[in-house]
Amino acid sequence: MLTAQALPFPGDPPLQRNGYSRISSSAEISADLAAITAASDIARLEVLGHSVRQRPIEALVLREPNGAANPLRVLIVGSQHGAAEPAGAEALLRLARELALGELRPWLQELDVVLVPNANPDGRDLGRRANANGVNLNTDFVRAREPETRALLQALARYEPDAVLDSHESAVLKRKSLGIEGWLTDFEIQFETANNPGVPTPVRELGESELLPALLAATAANGIAAQRYIGEITSTRQPITNGGLTLRNFRNTAGVQNRVSILVETRLDSGEFEYPTWRNIAAREARQLHCLHAFLAVVHSRRAAIRAATAQPVRGDFALHASYQPDRDHPRIAIGLRRRDTRELVMHHFADHRRVALADAVAPPPAYLVTAARDLIRPVLDAQGIAYRQLGAPRGYRVLEQHFKLPTAAGGRATLVASAAVAREALAGSLVIELAQRRGRQAVLLLDPRSTSSLFRYPEFAARLGAGEPPPVQPVLAATGGNP
Numbered sequence: 141m142l143t144a145q146a147l148p149f150p151g152d153p154p155l156q157r158n159g160y161s162r163i164s165s166s167a168e169i170s171a172d173l174a175a176i177t178a179a180s181d182i183a184r185l186e187v188l189g190h191s192v193r194q195r196p197i198e199a200l201v202l203r204e205p206n207g208a209a210n211p212l213r214v215l216i217v218g219s220q221h222g223a224a225e226p227a228g229a230e231a232l233l234r235l236a237r238e239l240a241l242g243e244l245r246p247w248l249q250e251l252d253v254v255l256v257p258n259a260n261p262d263g264r265d266l267g268r269r270a271n272a273n274g275v276n277l278n279t280d281f282v283r284a285r286e287p288e289t290r291a292l293l294q295a296l297a298r299y300e301p302d303a304v305l306d307s308h309e310s311a312v313l314k315r316k317s318l319g320i321e322g323w324l325t326d327f328e329i330q331f332e333t334a335n336n337p338g339v340p341t342p343v344r345e346l347g348e349s350e351l352l353p354a355l356l357a358a359t360a361a362n363g364i365a366a367q368r369y370i371g372e373i374t375s376t377r378q379p380i381t382n383g384g385l386t387l388r389n390f391r392n393t394a395g396v397q398n399r400v401s402i403l404v405e406t407r408l409d410s411g412e413f414e415y416p417t418w419r420n421i422a423a424r425e426a427r428q429l430h431c432l433h434a435f436l437a438v439v440h441s442r443r444a445a446i447r448a449a450t451a452q453p454v455r456g457d458f459a460l461h462a463s464y465q466p467d468r469d470h471p472r473i474a475i476g477l478r479r480r481d482t483r484e485l486v487m488h489h490f491a492d493h494r495r496v497a498l499a500d501a502v503a504p505p506p507a508y509l510v511t512a513a514r515d516l517i518r519p520v521l522d523a524q525g526i527a528y529r530q531l532g533a534p535r536g537y538r539v540l541e542q543h544f545k546l547p548t549a550a551g552g553r554a555t556l557v558a559s560a561a562v563a564r565e566a567l568a569g570s571l572v573i574e575l576a577q578r579r580g581r582q583a584v585l586l587l588d589p590r591s592t593s594s595l596f597r598y599p600e601f602a603a604r605l606g607a608g609e610p611p612p613v614q615p616v617l618a619a620t621g622g623n624p
């Protein structure tokens with residue numbers, strides 16, 4: 141079955157070649173992906189975009205030409221947080237060898253796999269978590285202003301994966317917060333699914349009730365305990381949640397597009413202690429690889445269920461607003477932390493805020509009409525892959541003209557203060573977004589001011605919701621005439 145022997149073997153990945161003495165550079169990762177591609181008859185290297193500093197963001201596309209007629213499409217993204225979380229990219233170079241040239245190639249009979257090992261090349265080479273503009277990329281998926289964010293959105297649009305893994309590391313030492321209190325977090329692996337309430341129900345339920353337990357079991361079977369993600373613990377006095385609910389992160393943006401979407405966070409050991417390799421990078425890479433194997437095994441074995449869930453048409457009401465609340469039935473949660481000085485494990489009792497309260501359920505209208513602020517909204521639609529058309533001539537519509545009161549405090553809710561069905565003449569150049577598309581719910585969540593993920597939570601968009609003026613985005617009830 142292996143046909144790669146005649147081609148040049150790429151040798152060891154860069155981390156092994158440098159003896160685990162430092163992380164690989166972005167140039168070394170690019171060179172390694174090129175070497176794997178040259179050595180494999182089933183690998184193709186594609187450029188999704190370029191970073192702020194013009195480094196390529198690359199995807200290794202692995203497709204078995206004699207595989208199943210309709211393979212499940214899988215996308216795995218590593219090291220969005222640059223040099224702060226480098227082990228994902230290193231492990232993905234090992235996984236690339238195993239799939240393209242080694243013992244995992246049989247999985248490609250049923251899976252098309254796309255690997256984006258180094259999602260933030262500038263952050264890696266600058267020694268930081270953010271990109272070169274200082275932006276935490278995993279908070280940029282609503283506005284999509286950074287080129288690295290757009291490259292990952294481009295990966296979703298180009299490959300339309302059924303299943304996505306976003307791979308991160310999480311530091312046990314929060315030097316500026318929990319570390320000051322004298323504590324380290326204590327976990328090996330955490331998994332979470334897309335948790336925004338707009339994620340279509342079949343995909344959401346499959347993720348929570350089947351895939352998450354299967355991932356925990358698959359990692360436990362190999363002797364490493366995993367748990368469901370409980371966010372970042374930065375203080376002994378904070379409440380516990382399951383992490384970000386909005387579309388600001390990649391996991392939820394992928395999920396709301398009707399894909400199975402999983403986050404993994406592996407333990408990032410502190411630089412304060414002695415390890416056999418640089419900051420324990422060999423063990424960290426092994427933990428990441430362990431999770432990549434577990435994810436592919438679970439996705440491969442559940443491929444029929446994943447395909448069935450993602451093939452269902454998206455319909456029904458969903459909530460625009462979600463927030464974590466105290467849980468009266470389960471007010472406290474016990475979590476072990478390690479003392480920073482002695483590393484002794486001590487149980488702490490945290491307030492349990494993992495219950496999600498929903499508000500503002502909506503049934504999406506057939507379409508949205510965008511009559512103003514097109515200079516701001518259109519680039520977002522383009523970056524997100526949301527389909528729309530532009531009116532070439534004026535046209536009459538019956539729309540729901542809604543007026544909102546925006547929240548005055550961060551985390552507050554926008555409220556609907558007036559709503560009336562009115563006839564509107566949309567000028568040429570107005571945009572029409574049909575919402576019966578894969579990204580229909582995403583469009584609603586980005587454009588309705590009541591949504592926790594709304595563009596109108598950002599000042600440049602909020603400024604366009606002028607008091608007394610018609611809002612720039614209106615739900616369409618019907619087209620009433622004029623040239624289409």
Ligand SMILES: [Zn+2]
Pocket residue numbers: 220221225308309
């Ligand atoms: Zn991260």
